[in-house]
Amino acid sequence: MSISPESDEIKYAKGLEGVIAAISGISFIDGDQGILVYRGFSIETLAKHSNYEEIVYLLLHGELPTRPELEELTNKLKEYRTCEALMPSIRSFPKDAHPMDVVRSAVSLMGIYCPDKFDFSKEIKMQKVLRVVAKLPSIVASYDRIRKGLEPIEPDNSLNHAENFLYMLNGEKPDELSAKIMDIMFILHADHGMNASTFSAMVTISTLSDVYSSLTAGIGTLKGPLHGGANERVLKMLREIKSVDNVKPWLDEALEERRKIMGFGHRVYRAYDPRAKILKKYAKQLGEQKQGDLLFEIGEKVEEYMLEKVGAKGIQPNVDFYSGIVLNHLGIATDVFTPIFAISRSAGWGSHILEYLESNRLFRPRAIYNGPYHQEYIEIENREGE
Template structure:
């Protein structure tokens, strides 16, 4: 251990590194004060309304939106890599179905690196290829996890469908509606990137030691699995199920307030104003609620948003309406964080490639608060 490691300093550590600038990045701007989110300079509102996830993931990886020929080539690459090794499916069937979907995703992603002959390649071309492969294959793995846990066979990818439509098809085993495809595409777009969040920072720390990309992504999935990172929309859905009807919203809100409890899906660690992503999911939740004949989950969400804001003056975040929306899409709550990973894989890979460009190992210093130097005492004298 070096002297630098144990040197006592007068400064105090910043808990959670909040506000600490840890990297220069051109990928994403998150301005929580005014509620602005930019991907490579493009406002999330503009991208949500006009772009597809294929365009957005290309933008994150390459820095610019693709022209028509670049987009076509990129889409073909995504389709080319959709299928996963049969060994992964065999392994999945041997793993306990009681394991959480995120634990299974973490394990299978690590295994995918074992079966990729290019995993250890350090050329820019191969690293980009691996990134595209992961963006394509994580949805296939997620869908396989969902179906095997239900006792069903995985559904092979359909090259005739777009990225989001194929994801829905592999999950549910039937061609999705236009609204369901749009909903998945929007969910993937809105969650694709969000600056140096915990899982993204994890991926940069790991790749900075120069392992393979699969190692960094496995670590990122492990971070996203944590209760303080992914999973808020799962809790929102549990809350809606617990409440059960619009009539029960007001008593529930009153009960939580009296108990000084927390309303899941409201407020955000970064945004001091409205989460700019939240509003884009609201209308699709309404439409799919009508399409499925179960509008009550949307109606409950509307009422809860109104009453909770009146109580605590906090806006709902992106997780709030994604809960009812994904329920309408036939996605169970315990798969929500895996859907998040299938989206954020684009941001993770973009940050990994950026970190590798002029890489320096990430090695912060600890503020030592332990004992001063002291002598060893033999066990007989302790």
């Protein structure tokens, strides 16, 4: 049977809007109420009481760990932090590469170097996910240093995931507040239902491809400015706006030209993204500490004016709006923002692909065919336009 545009047997949802593609117990979004839960725990509770390592366990195993379980997972992550096999490649990458391309390529390379690459057992799949979760901070930090002409730093196993990342990035142990904020950043980005990159990773694993291919697909999808790449663009936009007074004229022109304002809007949320609410608080706190830095003030004005202009359509700040301001205050390079999102989301991608494999079915949608039928084949020498 061919599917034609006239067929009424099928429903077409552009961008798969509203299409249910899987059953999952990992995270839930109530877009009208602005609620996000991981395994039944609200994001606010987790940001307040938990830490990223615990979230990794929660997402992967479905429940909070006991102390020994958490210790075992934390030790595994520490064991996997080093990435000697990848270092010659990371050193050889062009210094002007986008760190997100480095992340994508490095995870793909992990599939080549993994000692268990031909073992497709459930247990080893879980280990492969943990390897990616553990190595991503080292990959991002090492490349950031190498491109600046600095030597990469060995991981410090006395530090937790967030602390160690900042240490490997900056070469000094972070202060308490910076480490806390990075940990919260990791918690907030760890999972988000059936988003584009998670779906992408799931499509890949549904062919019974391997964990690294699947996570590489997720990273490639996250990179785009309509998804995780928005955080980097938000900062560029705020810098371009430059002053609080320029917010209105800048936005008027952008909206007039029907440009998408980065860090606003969401396929699922019509209410304020709960992650943005948490990050806004930290953006404000860090902004107040930095005399003369107007980013937060400009950002707040952008939010205020956007809500006035398009808030009624349900276009509100999303997670990427304030995360850029926070990361900038932590001294992190703009093009490292999306890789930080990837570091965190690797736990979510891993959880979803392992869950999906429990009752796998190949993803294979169809398209409405609107091309021609019954074409007559003309030999090349008889075609016009030679």
